Amino acid sequence: MRAHEAGVLHSDIGNRGPAWLRTPVDVNALVPQLWPRTATRAADGALAVGGLGVREIAAEFGTPVYVLDEDDLRSRCRDFRAAFADADVYYAGKAFLCRAVVRMIAEEGLYLDVCTGGELATALSAGMPPERIGFHGNNKSVAELTRALDAGVGRVVLDSFTEIDRVTALARERGVRPGVLIRVTVGVEAHTHEFIATAHEDQKFGFSLAGGAAVAAALKILDEDVLDLRGLHSHIGSQIFDANGFEVSARRVLALQAQIRDARGVELPELDLGGGFGIAYTTQDDPAAPQELAKRLRKIVDGECAAERLAVPRLSIEPGRAIVGPAVFTLYEVGTVKDVDGIRTYVSVDGGMSDNIRTALYDASYSATLASRASAAPPLLARVVGKHCESGDIVVKDEFLPADVQPGDLVAVPGTGAYCRSMASNYNHVPRPPVVAVRDGRARLIVRRETEEDLLALDVG
Structure with a gap:
């Protein structure tokens, strides 16, 4: 949202006098923190990524299309591995998962976090070593847990007493001792949307710390001595920029660690602080680099362990959005441009809430740029907006585009790698877009576009 770049706050839009029209805005600029690392403007002004222009991508694969910069994704994997060299980095597959991405993150030395049987099936079919997979979820079925144990997943993150009993029974039947972590609800409400804040007490995830369920779960597992209790897990939310929440969470989880030690004489060897690290969707967002995150988290954990006289456990984290989010943009074609009585100009594209529900669901903010050409026109x-039969079908709430934007132009929206394809739907019977990976001037299809035949194949009539 380059309105921010011009010193214009989102909340101010719509309350402007004529002075706003003189605000200098470069509608052709690419703000680096918003775009994949190889994104540039070609000599003709068109957006290019991985050495390939978007017009060529649109001509071959159509629009809308998710465009993944493979070098960008791999470099972000390497950044986290380097920053957390003495920790385990689990890519949070729920952000976006397909077999090609599984192979990329595996080749870059990351672990993988899955939370459903479908995600587990994708990981295994792509050849991810099962010992490098962690299995999350608040309601994992017996069938899902059976498959996970039979496959030999590295760890199961337990979320309820029912699940402890399920995994214990399955482990006894199979004569195995799976590694498990306990998800702890620490009562920290991150500064994020209500629906993606996951550590306050009134929500579905984990064992309550304040109510005593977390320590009871740990003691139950230790006393039954069937499962290998390796550590505690905490996840405080998503799109977080402030480390204060992690500090409070670590303090409370490590206090629980000390409580378990004092009760049973056992120091658990692992600690997972989750993910939720924020990315830049607009110029108002200022995410920390992985090196800075690692420095902050190590300082927090080392300090709390010293205070509790605990050995420092092996740390693990779960970045998903921070790896895949900035590596992808969505490319659309403009269908109509409509001025509504001088109040607002609506630029309608050939996708919408079926390929990006986050604006409607979370009131998320995005940026956009005219991608198929440069323009000397003044900013507008x-x-x-999208093509769906909903007034809330908004992709980017407010953005400066050139005043000559017209049907047939290509518009690109950055930062759409996380959750957009994962949460995509067939609303209004619109087929979901493909995902194309670009590298070294070449594009390859990694998830194909759905067709009307795909939609009708499920309709048994």
């Missing part, structure tokens, strides 16, 4: 404050 526009709203980028």
Whole structure:
């Protein structure tokens, strides 16, 4: 949202006098923190990524299309591995998962976090070593847990007493001793949307710390001595920029660690602080680099362990959005441009809430740029909307686009790698877009576009 770049706050939009029209905005600029690392403007002004222009991508694969910069994704994997060299980095597959991405993160030395049987099936079919897979979820079925144990997943993150009993029974039947972590609800409400804050007490995840369920779960597992209790897990939310929440969470989880030690004489060897690290969707977002995150988290954990007289456990984290989010943009074609009585200009594209529900669901903010050409036209404050039969079908709430934007232009929306394809739907019977990976001037299809035949194949009539 380059309105921010011009010193314009989102909340101010719509309350402007004529002075706003003189605000200097470069509608052709690519703000580096918003775009994949190889994104550039070609000599003709068109957006290019991985050495390939978007017009060529649109011509071959159509629009809308998710475009993944493979070098960008791999470099972010390496950044986290280097920053957390003495920790385990689990890619949070729920952000976006397909077999090609599984192979990429495996080749870059990451572990993988899955939370459903479908995600586990994708990981295994792509050849991810099962010992490098962690299995999350608040309601894992017996069938899902059976498959996970039979496959030999590295760890199961337990979320309820029912699940402890399920995994214990399955382990006894198979004569195995799976590694498990306990998910702890620490009562920290991260500064994020209500639906993606996951550590306050009134929500579905984990064992309550304040109510005593977390320590009871740990003692139950230790006393039954069937499962290998390796550590504690905490996840405080998503799109987090402030480390204060992690500090409070670590303090409370490590206090629980000390409580378990004092009760049973056992120091658990692992600690997972989850993920939720934020990315830049607009110029108002200022995410920390992995090196800075690692420095902060190590300082927090080392300090709390010293205070509790605990050995420092092996740390693990779960970045998903921070790896895949900035590596992808969505490419659309403009269908109509409509001025509504001078109040607002609506730029309608050939996708919408079926390929990016986050604006409607979370009131998320995104940026956009005219991608198929450069323009010398003055900036126009526009709203980028989709083709669905909903007034809330908004992709980008407010963005400066050139005043000559017209049908047939390509518009690109950055930062769409996380959750957009994962949460995509067939609303209004719109087929979901493909995912194309670009590298060294070449594009390859990694998830194909759905067709009307795909939709009708499920309709048994």
